[in-house]
Amino acid sequence: MSQTSIAQRFAPRLAERREQHLYRQRPLSFSAQQAQMQINGLQVINFSSNDYLGLANDPQIKADLIAALQDDNTGYGSGAAHLVTGHHLHHHLLEDELADWLGVERTLLFSTGYMANLAVQQTLMQSGDLILADKLNHASLIDGALHSEAELKRYAHNDMAALERRLQTFAEKNSTGQVLIATDGVFSMDGDMAPLPEIQALAKRYGAWLLVDDAHGFGMLGQEGRGSFDYFGLTPDENTILVGTLGKAFGTSGAFVAGSQLLIETLIQFARPYIYTTASPQLNAIATRSALQRVKSMDKERALLQQHIARFRAGAEQLGLRLWPSPTAIQPIMLGDSATALRWSEQLKQRGFWVTAIRPPTVPKGQARLRITLTAKHTSEQIDALLNALHACATMD
Numbered sequence: 558m559s560q561t562s563i564a565q566r567f568a569p570r571l572a573e574r575r576e577q578h579l580y581r582q583r584p585l586s587f588s589a590q591q592a593q594m595q596i597n598g599l600q601v602i603n604f605s606s607n608d609y610l611g612l613a614n615d616p617q618i619k620a621d622l623i624a625a626l627q628d629d630n631t632g633y634g635s636g637a638a639h640l641v642t643g644h645h646l647h648h649h650l651l652e653d654e655l656a657d658w659l660g661v662e663r664t665l666l667f668s669t670g671y672m673a674n675l676a677v678q679q680t681l682m683q684s685g686d687l688i689l690a691d692k693l694n695h696a697s698l699i700d701g702a703l704h705s706e707a708e709l710k711r712y713a714h715n716d717m718a719a720l721e722r723r724l725q726t727f728a729e730k731n732s733t734g735q736v737l738i739a740t741d742g743v744f745s746m747d748g749d750m751a752p753l754p755e756i757q758a759l760a761k762r763y764g765a766w767l768l769v770d771d772a773h774g775f776g777m778l779g780q781e782g783r784g785s786f787d788y789f790g791l792t793p794d795e796n797t798i799l800v801g802t803l804g805k806a807f808g809t810s811g812a813f814v815a816g817s818q819l820l821i822e823t824l825i826q827f828a829r830p831y832i833y834t835t836a837s838p839q840l841n842a843i844a845t846r847s848a849l850q851r852v853k854s855m856d857k858e859r860a861l862l863q864q865h866i867a868r869f870r871a872g873a874e875q876l877g878l879r880l881w882p883s884p885t886a887i888q889p890i891m892l893g894d895s896a897t898a899l900r901w902s903e904q905l906k907q908r909g910f911w912v913t914a915i916r917p918p919t920v921p922k923g924q925a926r927l928r929i930t931l932t933a934k935h936t937s938e939q940i941d942a943l944l945n946a947l948h949a950c951a952t953m954d
């Protein structure tokens with residue numbers, strides 16, 4: 558009864574991707590995650606990772622892992638879902654320590670940030686509700702909204718007037734539904750920040766709940782790296798849900814939701830992406846507990862990173878490159894079309910720099926770019942060398 562083979566359906570789509578310069582590859586890393594790496598057989602300086610503090614291959618965290626494994630009560634795998642027998646001591650301690658660090662009532666661990674964003678929106682939002690999402694939100698926030706029963710409407714990036722218009726329209730419909738505003742704290746492909754003071758004020762005025770995915774803010778911004786809310790001097794209220802991921806500044810893997818006691822209990826009872834999946838390895842919780850201690854104590858590294866950002870932006874401006882208004886470690890250089898972005902990325906590779914070309918559909922059409930990420934482990938000399946190589950690309954083009 559099969560009329561179409563998989564190949565018949567997808568071979569043309571794959572061919573089309575190639576023609577449009579949108580085909581994706583998986584570069585093979587031969588060394589641990591760090592500033593200097595061997596990728597696809599090339600020795601390169603890596604300007605594409607999210608390992609902002611250099612914790613993904615940290616000697617102290619490695620030592621803590623090895624020590625923990627000597628303990629007979631500590632295994633590798635978790636063995637089951639959290640609600641069965643997979644919730645181990647180090648998961649539990651990590652949740653408490655994350656809550657203490659952020660000053661929230663509780664946190665809940667997830668295996669990935671993608672799942673945390675699905676869980677929050679599927680669980681909290683019902684039919685008749687509305688999710689208002691920034692146009693540039695991370696794909697996992699968008700997918701979470703699409704998988705919920707609520708209607709999804711997107712507002713122009715960081716456009717507070719557009720957000721307020723949507724809130725007003727919904728209020729005027731006299732709907733009994735609940736509104737959730739969902740935004741990245743730091744936008745993952747652009748590096749700019751959501752105007753959280755304004756968004757929080759609008760949420761309060763219109764009685765909306767607020768979901769902030771601060772994957773690139775936690776560990777990076779605010780005192781002790783407490784993220785975008787701390788950066789702005791704001792306190793999340795009882796209708797605020799924070800999502801953090803551990804695969805970025807923490808250098809490990811997984812994610813957490815932070816908020817009220819009632820929010821966390823609700824997720825434990827009802828969130829399918831929490832309930833029906835194996836708890837992440839306990840070893841990951843051990844590494845993350847160690848990473849959290851490091852994150853808290855790395856104000857010096859965060860200050861160094863700020864210096865790197867300023868150095869890079871000043872240099873890029875001098876070269877006449879198109880920067881984005883980003884105060885964070887994510888520094889896109891806008892190139893427009895995908896072929897150009899690929900060409901520059903390839904040139905940089907030849908010169909010993911790994912910089913990923915980001916193309917649609919990850920970013921809007923016509924906004925292909927190089928996404929440069931700076932880390933505290935880079936040196937000023939490496940940043941200057943990258944600027945020289947970018948200069949060569951610009952001259953060539």
Ligand SMILES: *Cc1c(COP(=O)(O)O)cnc(C)c1O
Nearest residue numbers: 669670671695697745772802811
């Ligand atoms: C990376 C990222 C995620 C996904 O987190 P994973 O743990 O990698 O699944 C979610 N939101 C944002 C903003 C991200 O940058």
